Amino acid sequence: MNQLTRWFSRNLIRIYAFLGFTYLFLPIIYTFVFSFNNSTKSNLVWVGFTWNNWLNPCGAPDVCNALGNSLKIGVLATFFATLLGTLMAFAMGRYAFRGRSIVNILIFLPMATPEIVMGASLLTMFISFGFNPGFWTIVIAHVMFCISFVVVTVKARIASLDPRLEQAAMDLYADERQTFRRVTLPLVAPGIAAAALLAFSLSFDDFIITNFNSGDVNTFPKFVYISAQRGLPPQANVIGSSMFLIALIIVLFGQFVGRRRAGVR
Amino acid sequence: MSTALLHTGTHEKKAVLSKKKLLPYWLLAPGIIWLVIFFLVPIYQLISTSTQTQGYGIGTYVQTYRFANFIDAITSSKAQLIRSFEYAFLATLFALIISYPLAYAVAFKSGRWKNTLLVLIVAPFFCSFLLRTVAWEQILGEQGLVIKVLRFAHILGAQDHLTATPFAVVAGLTYNFLPFMTLPLYASLERIDIRMMEASGDLYANALTTFRKVTVPLSMPGVVAGTLLTFIPAAGDYINAELLGNPGTKMIGNVIEARYLEIVDYPGAAALSLILMVTILILVMAYVKRAGTEELV
Numbered sequence: 194m195n196q197l198t199r200w201f202s203r204n205l206i207r208i209y210a211f212l213g214f215t216y217l218f219l220p221i222i223y224t225f226v227f228s229f230n231n232s233t234k235s236n237l238v239w240v241g242f243t244w245n246n247w248l249n250p251c252g253a254p255d256v257c258n259a260l261g262n263s264l265k266i267g268v269l270a271t272f273f274a275t276l277l278g279t280l281m282a283f284a285m286g287r288y289a290f291r292g293r294s295i296v297n298i299l300i301f302l303p304m305a306t307p308e309i310v311m312g313a314s315l316l317t318m319f320i321s322f323g324f325n326p327g328f329w330t331i332v333i334a335h336v337m338f339c340i341s342f343v344v345v346t347v348k349a350r351i352a353s354l355d356p357r358l359e360q361a362a363m364d365l366y367a368d369e370r371q372t373f374r375r376v377t378l379p380l381v382a383p384g385i386a387a388a389a390l391l392a393f394s395l396s397f398d399d400f401i402i403t404n405f406n407s408g409d410v411n412t413f414p415k416f417v418y419i420s421a422q423r424g425l426p427p428q429a430n431v432i433g434s435s436m437f438l439i440a441l442i443i444v445l446f447g448q449f450v451g452r453r454r455a456g457v458r
Numbered sequence: 459m460s461t462a463l464l465h466t467g468t469h470e471k472k473a474v475l476s477k478k479k480l481l482p483y484w485l486l487a488p489g490i491i492w493l494v495i496f497f498l499v500p501i502y503q504l505i506s507t508s509t510q511t512q513g514y515g516i517g518t519y520v521q522t523y524r525f526a527n528f529i530d531a532i533t534s535s536k537a538q539l540i541r542s543f544e545y546a547f548l549a550t551l552f553a554l555i556i557s558y559p560l561a562y563a564v565a566f567k568s569g570r571w572k573n574t575l576l577v578l579i580v581a582p583f584f585c586s587f588l589l590r591t592v593a594w595e596q597i598l599g600e601q602g603l604v605i606k607v608l609r610f611a612h613i614l615g616a617q618d619h620l621t622a623t624p625f626a627v628v629a630g631l632t633y634n635f636l637p638f639m640t641l642p643l644y645a646s647l648e649r650i651d652i653r654m655m656e657a658s659g660d661l662y663a664n665a666l667t668t669f670r671k672v673t674v675p676l677s678m679p680g681v682v683a684g685t686l687l688t689f690i691p692a693a694g695d696y697i698n699a700e701l702l703g704n705p706g707t708k709m710i711g712n713v714i715e716a717r718y719l720e721i722v723d724y725p726g727a728a729a730l731s732l733i734l735m736v737t738i739l740i741l742v743m744a745y746v747k748r749a750g751t752e753e754l755v
Contacts, residue, residue, distance in 0.1 A: 210563035213556060214578060217636065220593035221585045227596075237601045277489040288482035296486060303497050305686070305742055307694020309711045310731045313718055314500035317507050317728065337496040340489055398587045400697060401711075405718065417588040421701060425592055433589040440584035444577050 221437060228430035236427045246427040253426035259416035260432055262328070263397055266412065270335035270396040275389045277336070278343025285344065286351035303341045311338060312405035319406065326408035334406045335399060339392040346391060350384025383451065394440065508728035519724055531729040535713045539733070542710040546693035549631035553639040553688050554681070556632070561643035579640050587634060591701050594630055595621055622704040630698035638687035646680025682749045690738055710734055
């Protein structure tokens, strides 16, 4: 008995962590399991096992159209947000200049503003300028709220760089451009990649701002929200599960590459 | 190239310098322009809309500087406003209680599994936010397993529900914003020098005192960042209240959404949005000031 309590108190934090991760993953496991459900109408009760949903992910009406829009918007928003955000991060991380604190506030504000306020205010502006909401207004909105997260992520990476590496390059007669291209950029690249991944997942997953500024363009989260009222088709679970698996593979692969490169060094 | 630079006159050097001085502004310009046009201008539009009144026809409004819009908005949606902050506060508290040991375990007890566990904390992010909420709705719902087990064990009666309750909304908020809490906590815990804790032990502090006097104070930046990143989106959220709640659990986000997209009362919705934003900013500033963290970004 005494031994048992001792084992418990020694492993308390591990047991706790196990429970924590179970809690985090429970809805994902549920989504994954029910992607194999042989249901026709609503995916609420387990009917039986089938591969059909995975073989035919576009089987439900409109789901692949919504997914395609989400992917297109995600790629475009990620590209522009990463580009603009990275440039800003270099300015913030590398230069002293006047107006720095104002820029800091401007970057912080979108992260401190609830999504509904940003979505609503953007819609107000689009309407008052006679702009019809649609595909491009979604892209614009997504770039806007992703920029700050990109700046913060890339800036953290720049701040953690050892300045001696760049000094060494300069000592070895590399000019500024060469130093940037051959030393600084490769060192910051993992931060930029992480920022891009973050931007894509923020964009792909966004519902509130999108719902305000999308007009009648459908996105995947919008599809889930609308069809949740009358029962979600299992194809939505297939898409959610595969996005999850793909992202997990990308991240684990990135870690693997990072570890190997660190090992080589 | 380098010898050529050595021989350049002071005049040219000055030109190079001023060009360099402008460089950060060139780097910032595109991003700033984007944020000004698509964040600040809309907020300005929101402010100007909030004092307008109904013109001729639905959806047309004229500027009349009617500040009473704010009073109307508060009196008509007081309950939802207070409820939003209550729910967000509770969700933040629960997220902190759940996340702290989790982040602690990953930072100090995971050994070579650290990176993998870290990925697993972020991983739920990759499965759509809405899908996860719908999954909770179904796990806790009438057809789900949880409610059957609880009813079988007589913890819940036949009339009791798990979904469509305040409990479900707070649980959903807690779950959905949990990684926003865990990650900053982990980042600040991971940065703590283990030797600090060892030193505390050497000075005869027991494990609890070390935790209270060394670990917690040193992890405060993570606590501040995590609570902010959880509280802000939770206060403005309306998905959880919509999918997991009932009409009595509506939050301010639900009201704003309905006024914008269903009732088409733009001034009222704008006034409520501003009230929400300003309240959050005041709370955030007071909190940050008390917690004493300077660097926000």
